[in-house]
Amino acid sequence: MAARSLILSEDDEASVRQDIVSSAHRAFDARGFGLRTLPGFVAECMRKRVWERERKLEGGGVQPPVPFVDFITRPYPTGIGATLEEIERVISGDDDLAQSWEQLTGRKVPPPGGASRITDVIVPAARKRELNEARVRSLADSIKDVGLLNPISVTPSEVLVAGWHRLEACRLLGWEAIPSKRVDLDDLHRELAEIDENLVRYELSTLDRAEQLQRRMEIYEALHPETKHGGDRRSDSKVRNPPLETPAFAEDTAAKTGRSARVIREEVQIANDLDEGTKRIVRGTTVADRKSELLELAREEEPEKQRESARKLVSGEVSSIRRPKGIVDQAFRLVERMTAAERLDFDRQIRPLIAAAEAG
Secondary structure, eight states: OOOOOOOOOHHHHHHHHHHHHHHHHHHHHHOTTHHHHHHHHHHHHHHHTGGGSOEEOTTSSEEOOOOHHHHHHSOTTTSOOOOHHHHHHHHTTOHHHHHHHHHHHSOOOOOTTTEEEGGGOBOOGGGGGOOOHHHHHHHHHHHHHHOOOSOEEEOTTOBEEEOHHHHHHHHHTTOSEEEEEEOOHHHHHHHHHHHHHHHHHSOOOHHHHHHHHHHHHHHHHHHOGGGTTTTTOOOSOTTTSOOOSSOOHHHHHHHHHTSOHHHHHHHHHHHHHSOHHHHHHHTTSGGGGOHHHHHHHHTOOOHHHHHHHHHHHHHTSOSOOOOOOHHHHHHHHHHHTSOHHHHHHHHHHHHHHHHHHHHO
16 A cells, blocks of 8 residues: 655644754753754755744744744744854854855854864955065964964954954965954954953053054944954045045044054054064063063064064163164264174274263
């Protein structure tokens, strides 16, 4: 006798859809062991597209269709009652689910372990003029030695917010994935407020303040991309380049901290141009609070020379690396190359000349 296929009524199908949602909710709510079964329930929800049709609730009544994101995030019985990030962590590693998820949400599922595939990270076009190749190579050397200490920041759709040099350094090293932190606009606004509080309320070393300002600039320009690359400058043609309502980063930061825009730009330069190895050498020493020396270090493009000068400053081998100008500069470099005995002899010879000049 041939088996008859089971045909469910629409009410029965509506109940089945709700049973699947209920199972997914319980698996998620249980955490622990329940999470092992959650990918299967999420897959079943997505296969049957249960959010698009009515569901018959256990206590009576009907749950009408809802948008997919609402289905994931709204409390049970309307949805599963999870966050998008929580579900992404659960389905990470399942390529089929990840592909469906991206189609439904516009978000890429990160690889397991809180990372982004390097090929998936989108670098905004405006950022591509800022890459310092020497810094990338220096970072790659540092990452090879000590690992990546700070993850990059990306939006849920994998648009880069901060860490382009770190991204390119890891790409140079042949990495397929890079540790990343997902942020949304609310996260960025909160972090910006925390940085502003730190800059105003706490005594920071010049190096620490420079790094806070560097991070503030990354966030500010992510929130206000129109201010990048001198977007606030005025053109001769007011029609072609009207004044922007949003001030540039340096001007906005100057207004909030009571310091000049020029000082803000100088300190961001310190954070941007100091090699990571140089920062490790000076951090926690008195050199970390000597702005003129940090600026001089930042102007040295070769990372090895930066580190060598930093070691000399920290050890006390030299008191300054600042270079006077003209004939004085030549004398300064001459003395710097002398041995201790030669400096002593030079001192004996020069003192009478200095005394005569002061007397005359």
